[in-house]
Every structure is written in structure tokens, then in C-alpha cells.
Amino acid sequence: MSLREKISQDMKDAMRAKDEARLGSIRMIWAAIQRREVDERIILDDAQVLAVVEKMVRQSRDAVEQFLKGNRQDLADKEHRDIAVMEAYLPAQASDDEITKLINEAIAATGAAAIKDMGKVVGLLKPKLQGRADMGKVSGLVKARLGG
Numbered sequence: 001m002s003l004r005e006k007i008s009q010d011m012k013d014a015m016r017a018k019d020e021a022r023l024g025s026i027r028m029i030w031a032a033i034q035r036r037e038v039d040e041r042i043i044l045d046d047a048q049v050l051a052v053v054e055k056m057v058r059q060s061r062d063a064v065e066q067f068l069k070g071n072r073q074d075l076a077d078k079e080h081r082d083i084a085v086m087e088a089y090l091p092a093q094a095s096d097d098e099i100t101k102l103i104n105e106a107i108a109a110t111g112a113a114a115i116k117d118m119g120k121v122v123g124l125l126k127p128k129l130q131g132r133a134d135m136g137k138v139s140g141l142v143k144a145r146l147g148g
Contacts, residue, residue: 013025060082
């Protein structure tokens with residue numbers, strides 16, 4: 001079963017269970033998937049669905065920060081619930097040790113020695129860590145390793 005099919009099935013299950021909070025979160029994901037499919041006139045594969053969900057998680061985390069700054073704990077709590085539902089569709093997150101190991105391997109494989117080689121290293125890491133780590137954080141770690 002593809003990730004897209006799983007999300008569709010989970011939406012139906014949430015409807016049957018009358019779980020309104022979960023249903024709302026899944027409908028948000030489904031709407032984002034359909035919006036991208038209509039815009040690009042394609043059916044998204046698992047990697048593309050994963051990218052949509054990751055983007056939504058990042059946006060929700062940013063929203064939580066803004067809500068907390070604005071003293072809106074109620075809205076921050078709702079975003080936390082949405083994030084929990086969304087994260088169920090993401091693969092297990094890579095540990096810090098695993099990320100460090102992969103960065104070391106990528107630097108060795110590309111022969112990167114300076115900050116100008118960062119693109120090669122991140123390009124090699126992206127397929128291995130997509131959906132399993134925050135690529136912004138990974139880029140920062142690579143930059144630090146390469147002396148940037």
C-alpha cells in the first residue's frame with residue numbers, strides 16, 4: 001500500500017470512528033496532496049507525498065513558535081496535535097550518531113575539503129536522509145564540518 005493510499009484509508013477509518021481531531025488533520029494532509037496533484041497534473045508517488053507531509057510539519061512547527069510568542073496556547077496545542085498525526089506518516093527519524101556517520105561518509109566519498117564543496121555533500125546526503133532528518137539542520141552540520 002502506497003503512502004497516499006494509507007492516508008486515504010486512515011481518513012476513512014477516522015470518519016468511521018468519528019475521531020474529528022484526527023480526521024481534521026488527515027483532511028489537511030489530503031488537501032495538500034490533492035492541491036499539488038492538481039497543480040502539477042500528476043499522481044504523487046511516496047517520495048513526493050513524503051515531501052508534502054514534511055513541508056506541512058515544518059510549517060506547523062513554525063506556527064507553534066508564533067502562537068507561543070503570541071500567548072495563544074490553545075492554537076499551539078492544536079498544531080501539536082496536527083504534528084503528531086503528520087509525523088505518523090514520516091519514516092523513523094535518524095539519530096544524531098547516524099547523521100554524523102553519514103556526513104563523515106559523504107565528505108569522504110566526495111573528497112570535500114572546503115565550504116565550496118558543501119553542495120556535493122548535501123546532494124549525496126539528501127536521498128539518504130529525506131524524511132528522516134531536518135535537512136536545514138543537516139546542512140548546518142555539514143557547513144560546520146567544512147569550516148563554514
